[in-house]
Amino acid sequence: MSQQNQPTKEQIRQYLLTRLSQDCPPPSMTDIRRQLGWGLTAAASRDDARREERV
Incomplete structure (x- = not known):
């Protein structure tokens, strides 16, 4: 399983703004x-990264 570091809701809201x-x-x-x-x-x-290269 892979570990994920998810951003907080506040960080996502700020990013979207x-x-x-x-x-x-x-x-x-x-x-x-x-x-x-x-x-x-x-x-x-x-x-x-590999997926991005194929697109």
Whole structure:
């Protein structure tokens, strides 16, 4: 099983408010997780990176 560090509800709300005020395309899921500090184990992170490369 992989360990997850989930951001708090307050961090997510702040992130969404910041994103709404910006006039640019949304970031990738990897960037969103990194910005929120939502870390996964190294193996899961590598899997996510591989998926991003294929898209």
